[in-house]
Structures are given as structure tokens and as C-alpha cells.
Amino acid sequence: LDTLSLASWLIRDHSWDVVLEVLKHEMSHQYVGHQGRGDELPHGPAFQEACDRPGVHPEFRTAQGAIPRLFSGAGQKSGTMLARVEKLFALAQSANEHEAALAMAKANAILRRYNLERLDSRMATDYDYLILKPGTKRISAHQRAIAALLKDFFYVNVVIARQFEAKSGETLRVIELTGAKENLAVADHVYHFLVRRLEYLWQGYRKNTGAASREKNSYWLGVLNGFREKLRRQDQEAMGATGNETESSLICASDPGLIRYYRARYPRLRTVQHAGPRVYGDPYQAGQQEGKQLVIHKGVGSEAAGAGTGLLLAEG
Known part of the structure; x- marks a missing residue:
């Protein structure tokens, strides 16, 4: 052999x-x-x-001297859709709450229109996958909640998988996204924004209330649930419907190119149900209220000790 x-x-x-x-x-x-x-x-x-x-x-699939670079999410050179979304994310940093919320709503509308037009016109689409690495052996409840948000509202499919890390010799859990490259770039930005924003909001809540460390996950899940409620309300208003399916999930389920790509990459998948985690009531409810006001914007900046989330588009 x-x-x-x-x-x-x-x-x-x-x-x-x-x-x-x-x-x-x-x-x-x-x-x-x-x-x-x-x-x-x-x-x-x-x-x-x-x-x-x-x-x-x-x-x-070609002969190359150098190892190709896989899709990374940030720094994508693409068309006007991503440029407009990035501009609106920048405007969403406004201190004016109404202006910030309006900018985010417009960004969501652009994403929605882009994906509807892409399907209606059968536009040629580049599909890809993107691997998000929390760096843990199990996916925490708040990471699963973020992954569900990306699937339900940001036009990507999500798979929780395992990936070997040669340097440590360990097998860790990863979140794999598949979708149009433009949608992956937005989902990547949203993921990293939420991860950093959760920590920033928790630090503020803990400082103001003296909350114990054990309450952190409850607070985080509350924020993400509140944000989900906000996105769900916007989605239903845009669709003019009150069903369980979001527009993102309907579009992904109706995209023949994505379905072919998804099935080729994951020929064998299984669905596993996870019981909801127990939470502390007060921090969860406080997080919910914060999540309902949450606005995705271009970067966290000083809110996360100077950590930014990267640009959607490459400069230059």
C-alpha cells in the first residue's frame, strides 16, 4: 500500500x-x-x-509553492455591502442611543437585503468556512448562546466540532461557521465583539453591585438572551411575521449553494440537545435589560482594555 x-x-x-x-x-x-x-x-x-x-x-486544489491562507474573517477585501455595514458599525459607536440603534438597524437591513437579492438573482457566491477557537475542551453555555445568535440572525450555519492542537497535544472544541464570505466576515466581527463586550459589561456590573464571580455566567446569559429578544423583535418587524423561524435561518435553508457546500464539508452530522443551565435570577435579569440595549459597533476600544475587534475590510 x-x-x-x-x-x-x-x-x-x-x-x-x-x-x-x-x-x-x-x-x-x-x-x-x-x-x-x-x-x-x-x-x-x-x-x-x-x-x-x-x-x-x-x-x-492547485499546485502552490506556499501554503494557502484560509479565510480569517477580518480584513476582507470585498464589495460595497461590507463597506456600508462597516460604516454603519462605526456610526453605532455614537453616544446618542437613538442614533446608535438606528445605525445598527440599518446595518441589519443591508445584510437582509443583500442575502435576499443574492438568492433571488442567483448571484455567484463564494462560500467558505471559518473556525472560531474559544480555546477550551468544552463549549461553555455563553459560547453556545453566541453561536446560536450567529446562526439565527447573521446568515451562517454553525457546527460545534473538535480540533486537535499540535502544540499542546490536546483536542479542543471549536465553533465552525459556513456561509458566504461576506456573511462570515460580519459573523466573525459580531462574535469577537460579543465576547469582549460581555467581559466589559460584567466588570461594570460587578463593580456597581459587588456580584460574586459565580454569578458571571448568569449575567452573561442574560445579556445574550436580552440581545436575542432585541434581534428577534427587529427580525419579526422586517418579515411582518411572528413565526419561530428567523429570516437568517430561512435564507440559509433556501440557499442551494450553501446547502451543497455544507453537506460536502460535513457529510456526517448529529444533533445533540443540551439542557439549559441554571442561573441566578438577579444577575440574569440585569443582564437581560443590558442586552436589550446592546448595539453592535465597530470596535470595543478602551471598553476592553484597548482590545479592538479588527476591521471587516482590509485597509489600502
Whole structure:
């Protein structure tokens, strides 16, 4: 039998998803040879067909001297939709609560219109995946809540998966998003904004109330639930409906390109139900009220000890 080997520097210097893409690339070459088509072009039709079987990423289907760079979410050079959303996120930093809320509502409307028009016109769309890494062996309740928000309101599919980390030798939980690249860029921004914003809001609440550390998760879940209620209300107003399905979930379920990409990347999935965590009432309710006022904007800045979330678009 033929064997494959990978260079130690590949495993040492690159994330595990890149290692897997390189492995699948080489496995596809091996498959072509086993099918008796090894005399065809090295990266020709036979190889491309073989790549379809394990779902090799498009960036890894050609001959390149350097390892391709997978989608990272931030710094994407794209069209006017992302530029307009980023501008509105910047306006959403306004100290005027009404102006900030209006800017966020307009950003949501642009996302909604873009995705509806993309489907109606059958616009050519680049689909990709993005891996978010909380860095833990289990996904916490607030991380699951954020992932659910992204799925229900930001036009991406979400899978909770495991990924090996070569440096530590551990297998950690990750959140994998799939969708149009523009939607992934927005979802990536929203994820990192929420993670940092939760910590900032908790520090303020703890300072003002003297809350104990054990109440933090309850407060965070309250914030995320309040934010969900706000997004749900906006979504229902835009759709003119009161059903359980959000427009984001309906669009993702109706996008044939995304469905094909999703099934190719995840041929075997299972659904697992998780019981809701117990919460402390007071911090949860306080978080809910804060979440109902939450506005996504361009960066957290000094609110998180100077940590920003990155730009949606690359500069230059």
C-alpha cells in the first residue's frame, strides 16, 4: 500500500485545519493513481473530481509553492455591502442611543437585503468556512448562546466540532461557521465583539453591585438572551411575521449553494440537545435589560482594555 507522510514543520507552524487540507490534497492525488488515471494532468479534471470526495478546500486544489491562507474573517477585501455595514458599525459607536440603534438597524437591513437579492438573482457566491477557537475542551453555555445568535440572525450555519492542537497535544472544541464570505466576515466581527463586550459589561456590573464571580455566567446569559429578544423583535418587524423561524435561518435553508457546500464539508452530522443551565435570577435579569440595549459597533476600544475587534475590510 502507498503511504503518505507530512512534514513536521507543517504540523508545527500551521493550524490543524490547514494540516487536514494538505492531507486531503495528497490523498486525492493518491486516489487518482489508484483509479488508473495517474497519467492525466497533476491537478486536472481527475484530481478535481477526487477532491470533491473529501471536500478539499478550493484554495488547496492547485499546485502552490506556499501554503494557502484560509479565510480569517477580518480584513476582507470585498464589495460595497461590507463597506456600508462597516460604516454603519462605526456610526453605532455614537453616544446618542437613538442614533446608535438606528445605525445598527440599518446595518441589519443591508445584510437582509443583500442575502435576499443574492438568492433571488442567483448571484455567484463564494462560500467558505471559518473556525472560531474559544480555546477550551468544552463549549461553555455563553459560547453556545453566541453561536446560536450567529446562526439565527447573521446568515451562517454553525457546527460545534473538535480540533486537535499540535502544540499542546490536546483536542479542543471549536465553533465552525459556513456561509458566504461576506456573511462570515460580519459573523466573525459580531462574535469577537460579543465576547469582549460581555467581559466589559460584567466588570461594570460587578463593580456597581459587588456580584460574586459565580454569578458571571448568569449575567452573561442574560445579556445574550436580552440581545436575542432585541434581534428577534427587529427580525419579526422586517418579515411582518411572528413565526419561530428567523429570516437568517430561512435564507440559509433556501440557499442551494450553501446547502451543497455544507453537506460536502460535513457529510456526517448529529444533533445533540443540551439542557439549559441554571442561573441566578438577579444577575440574569440585569443582564437581560443590558442586552436589550446592546448595539453592535465597530470596535470595543478602551471598553476592553484597548482590545479592538479588527476591521471587516482590509485597509489600502
